[in-house]
Amino acid sequence: MTSFHVPSLASFIISPPPELCFEDVIFKHEDKVLLGPCSFTLKGSGPTFVMGPNGAGKSLLLRLSHSLLQPTQGRITWSGGPGPRQAMVFQHPVLLRRSAVANLVHALAVNKVPRKNRVKLAHDALERFGLTACSSTPARVLSGGEQQRLALARAWVLSPQVLFLDEPTSALDPAAIKAVEAAVQEFHQRGTRVVMTTHDLHQAKRLAGDILFLSGGKVREHTPAEAFFDKPVSREAQAFIAGELVE
């Protein structure tokens, strides 16, 4: 977290993405256990897809991992010291009431990137995500798909070692979904650890490296994606894949 640099491809090959470890984590709200106890370690290359029925605790798990919430009990740790550089993309992107490029410049300024580099980095990211034409358009008047791409571009300029995405495509049309999936692949190929929630089984089949399956606030299964879709172990996951209602 100390110095900001534009990562070269080589630096990723050398440094694998940091591992995330949950140890007996419990999250309670008003004495009601909403998540846990759960223990798991995210290693391997991912992308990790957190799946499960509504209310299973998927968003909660992401927010705990990203330190937006603190666990009531248990520990959340990262390999290689304290929190790595990380970013999160929300279901409904939260964009500032400024132009697209100003949104990226703001994120860079907050992260203490030298002033002279900000505009260049911002425009590079806009170009990468196909937003060059709307760089001076107010972020709030962009279409839903463009807004989500801008949120991804904002994450991109921060060169996160870990990227969390909370149902980033659930409010988008197919073309926009395709663009977001391509972006997720780019993050993955750049060596970022991607952790994402989705309801879309097909999307998980297309992108996932491993699946963390939750239901009722507990981790039921953490397996490579192929194994998960071929032969789910837990009864809940079998039912989920079969499209049944899961408690």
Next chain:
Amino acid sequence: MENNAFYVALTLLLNLDASLFQIVALSLQVSLLAVLIAALLGFPLGAAVAIWRFPGRGGMIVVLNALMGLPPVVAGLMVYLLLSRAGPLGEWGLLFTPGAMILAQVVLVLPILAALSRQKVEELLGEYREQFVSLGMSKSRMMPTLLWDARFALLTVLLAGFGRASAEVGAVMMVGGNIDGVTRVMTTSIVLETGKGNLPLALGLGMVLLTLVMVINAGAYMVSELSRRRVG
């Protein structure tokens, strides 16, 4: 015809009456400066109360909200006591000068700007909070971002403050003294002319004041609507 208020107001304006011009200029100067100073203090104060949690915060919000209804004469009295020869700031020699009038109006306008900006900033923070934490922003770093992103709402707040300042007469009368050519503003002139029975002139002045306030509000409205439409 000469008793018609419209006629009097028009004549005053068309003749570019020097003393009227002075009165109007002083009115604007005092109120605009007061609003500017109150904004420089009140907006960061409102934003700070919105962002930080501290003991006594609830009480502070109640007091700020209550002070929005502070009677101008009470504000005037406080500033009068402060600036009078025997008062703590008597040495400044500000009483019965435009400076005293500005100070009194700052006291009136500051709670309005602080209380209303607190509301606006808190609403915005509710929307932005997770993203801010995700970006690793400190609370003090949030303040400028929130104030800038609330700029259109704050313009409206500013207008409310200007309305309060330009319309009040009690405070400026007490600490300014309505001295011809020195501290006479539109509202105090209207009181004076009405007292003298010069109703057409008083009405004429009233219309000039109303027109000015309208023009300023219309300008601010157009600026904010145009940019709001642009920024979405």
